[in-house]
Amino acid sequence: MLENKSLVEDPKKGSSRRDFLKKSSVITAIALTPAAAVKASDLRLDEKFSDAIEQMPLSLQINGQPYQLKVEPCTTLLDLLREKLKLTGTKKGCDQGQCGACTVHIDGVRTNSCLTLAVMHEGAKITTIEGLADGRKLHPMQEAFIKHDALQCGYCTPGQIMSAVACIQEGHANSEMEIREFMSGNICRCGAYANIVNAIQEVKGGRS
Ligand code: FES
Ligand code: FES
DSSP states (O other), X not given: OOXXXXXXXXXXXXXXXXXXXXXXXXXXXXXXXHHHHHHHHHTTHHHHXXXXXXXXXXXXXXXXXXXXXXXXXXXXXXXXXXXXSOOTTSOOSSXXXXXXXXXXXXXXXXXXXXXXXXXXXXXXXXXXXXXXXXXTBXXXXXXXXXXXXXXXXXXXXXXXXXXXXXXXXXXXXSSHHHHHHHTTTSOOTTOOHHHHHHHHHHHHTTOO
């Protein structure tokens, strides 16, 4: 009787092919199993992997203290200060460069920290509202704001004070009009503007 050889399995070959198929299925099953995925997510492997790739070293001096940091390139200076370093005196208002609540000094220049990436300031000296006072002694501008009632809800106040200090340093506080013009990037919803001008004029005149 004729045998169709192609339909007859060599028992040895057949078993090794079955083994191979079995092993491949197991490997595939492990790869696709939700448990493996859960394990990877428990270990936060994706985050660790992306952190390793995305974090960049950054040295800053903030309020006189040196900081060696690792930050994602997309982190704004504002988020670095508030979220990572917990320097929450700098406020987030619009987060679009329109209200001035986030004003800090970078190498002495006032800047909206919501509009600039932290990694752009390697080696810079940053001053926030927390760095203005000398220990327990308030900065003259802080004293003047309190004296002149230049704050109501206080939310815009840190940014107003940082801009006010810079305004005098820049030589832009020679008249009420000039002060108003150079403070116009800082919005106060409570309308404390008249008192803010008074506070700045007093510090400018050295009368605080
Ligand atoms: S929060 Fe930066 S300008 Fe408004
Ligand atoms: S004091 Fe309230 S927003 Fe300025």
